[in-house]
Amino acid sequence: MEIKEILGKCDHTCLSKTATWEEIKRTVEDGITYGVASVCIPPCFVERAARFACGRVAICTVVGFPNGYSTTAAKVAETAELIALGADEIDVVVNISKLKDRDLGYIVSEISSLKKVCGDKVLKIIVETCLLSRAEIIVMCDLVVRGGADFIKTSTGFDSAGAKIEDVEAMREFLRGRAKIKAAGGIRTVADAEAFIGAGADRIGTSGIVKAVKQL
Numbered sequence: 001m002e003i004k005e006i007l008g009k010c011d012h013t014c015l016s017k018t019a020t021w022e023e024i025k026r027t028v029e030d031g032i033t034y035g036v037a038s039v040c041i042p043p044c045f046v047e048r049a050a051r052f053a054c055g056r057v058a059i060c061t062v063v064g065f066p067n068g069y070s071t072t073a074a075k076v077a078e079t080a081e082l083i084a085l086g087a088d089e090i091d092v093v094v095n096i097s098k099l100k101d102r103d104l105g106y107i108v109s110e111i112s113s114l115k116k117v118c119g120d121k122v123l124k125i126i127v128e129t130c131l132l133s134r135a136e137i138i139v140m141c142d143l144v145v146r147g148g149a150d151f152i153k154t155s156t157g158f159d160s161a162g163a164k165i166e167d168v169e170a171m172r173e174f175l176r177g178r179a180k181i182k183a184a185g186g187i188r189t190v191a192d193a194e195a196f197i198g199a200g201a202d203r204i205g206t207s208g209i210v211k212a213v214k215q216l
Contacts, residue, residue, distance in 0.1 A: 003213060004035060005105060006193050006204075010181070011060050011089075013040040013207045015157070024049055030210045031057040038202060039040045043082055050086025058210035060122075063114075066158040068093030068126070072110040082207050090114070091121040091153060091182075091205075094140065095130055111147025124151035124182050124203075130161035137167055138174050145178045151203065155185030162186030165199045172200025188212065 012034070014027040024045045026076045031053075033040035038058035041049055063078045064070045070078075079090050092114055115123050119184050125147070127140040144152040152171060154163040162185015171181050183196040184205025189212050193204045 010036045011040045012036040047085040058088040064093040066156040091124040093126045115148040123149045125149045126151045126153040129167045149179045155181040156183040168199040
């Protein structure tokens with residue numbers, strides 16, 4: 001796979017708790033230069049980054065991050081505000097507590113409410129696969145489809161483990177194109193990205209691929 005094609009599937013990420021505007025600005029500049037799918041940045045920088053990018057790269061941000069147990073109303077309000085500020089794509093952490101309680105209707109309703117406010121903006125649902133069994137991952141795939149989200153995303157990158165090839169393969173087998181897959185967490189090299197794309201990932205969330213390409 002050509003490096004340009006791999007970069008075009010990457011959400012170039014800067015979500016450090018200590019990120020400064022200069023780091024965010026550099027992330028946006030690199031995203032533009034290297035033709036990534038989007039730059040994924042903290043919510044507080046969305047408005048400034050969107051003005052700076054001026055449509056040259058999609059702006060992605062996170063909601064309910066990283067734990068996911070905010071109320072639905074809070075997630076919907078945050079999503080609406082961020083879209084108004086210029087976000088093109090929203091990555092929302094699912095309420096894992098509700099999954100563990102088998103309150104599946106809550107999750108479908110939440111995803112549906114989020115997609116309604118997103119409209120034609122891209123909605124990705126982060127399910128934190130390292131906290132789920134294989135059966136729970138499949139259940140979450142079904143709930144993401146039922147709620148109408150565009151993507152299911154493996155991980156925040158802030159928990160005990162990130163993306164695993166076998167989880168992406170299981171998602172691909174169940175989803176069969178009904179929703180796209182974003183692999184994130186621990187993906188740092190071009191070879192890593194290519195492997196996850198081969199396993200079925202449509203997007204790669206990473207802070208390392210652009211850096212790796214620069215070193216090439």
